[in-house]
Amino acid sequence: MRTQLMVLDRNPDVTGLAARPVRLLWREPDGRVRSWVPQLFALYADGTGLLAGCPSSPAAGGGQGAAGADGPGSSVRARVGRACRRLEPPPAVVAANLRWPAGYRHPRGQGPPRLRAAPAEVFAVSCPPAGGAAAVGDPLQVLPAVCHALWCGHLTRLLMSRCARGALVCADAERSGGDVGKRLGAGGGRGRGECGGRHTR
Known part of the structure; x- marks a missing residue:
């Protein structure tokens, strides 16, 4: 769940996040009572919301989980009034590249x-982050600001590629590989405006 949370938290359209916010109970046409506890709820700026199941791996839940059978059916989703979706974890390289700047997401x-x-x-x-930070001033003071800018999307690097210490960072949106958040089905990288974690614990 942590990696899916990072992707959603970096989405500029997401205005609120909550973990395990509700338990859904419903009765199937054949009389069976079923339940589902979404692991995350995301509230979007346009007022829509997403109830998300967050498997730890694409194989979690077997074939039924991958098909979305671990969530409510379309009739239940219509009554809930929120989208219900299984969010697959991002690739390991993307998760690693997000984890570093995520530690500096607070304003x-x-x-x-x-x-x-x-x-x-x-x-x-x-230029590499360490070299750019040294050009501004004391790296111990500047690197946190660089990491925060990476998280917010003011500075970017290609999230789909493995980033070593010498990875190049530039000002502007990701120029190649597309919008990583949209490719993961969870929204885009944080652009302009307020930054920082918004999920509740």
């Missing part, structure tokens, strides 16, 4: 005002 990670604009100016030309 305090952007540092003092003098640091907030500096990363975008330095990374106007692609």
Whole structure:
């Protein structure tokens, strides 16, 4: 669930997140009583919502889980008024690339005002994060601001590729590989506006 949470939390259209928010109970036409506890609820800026099952791996739940049989049927979804979907975990490389900047998603990670604009100016030309941070000032102070900008989408790198210490970072949206969030079926990378985790515990 943690990796799917990171993808949703980085989506600029998601305004709220909650874990295990509700238990759905319904009766099948044949009389069987069934239940489902979605692992995540995401609220979108347009007022829509998503109840999501978050398997730990694509194989979790077997064939029935992969087919979405572990969630409610279409008639139940219509009555709930929310989309219900199984969110597969992102590829391991994407999860690893998100995990690093996710630790700096809180607004305090952007540092003092003098640091907030500096990363975008330095990374106007692609360069490794450590080198760019050193060009701004003390890396111990600047690197958290760089990581926060990566999380927010103000600085980007190709999330679908393995990123080593020397991976290039640039200012602007991901230029290749497309929008990783949309490719994972959970929305885009965080663009402009407020940043930071919004899920409740």
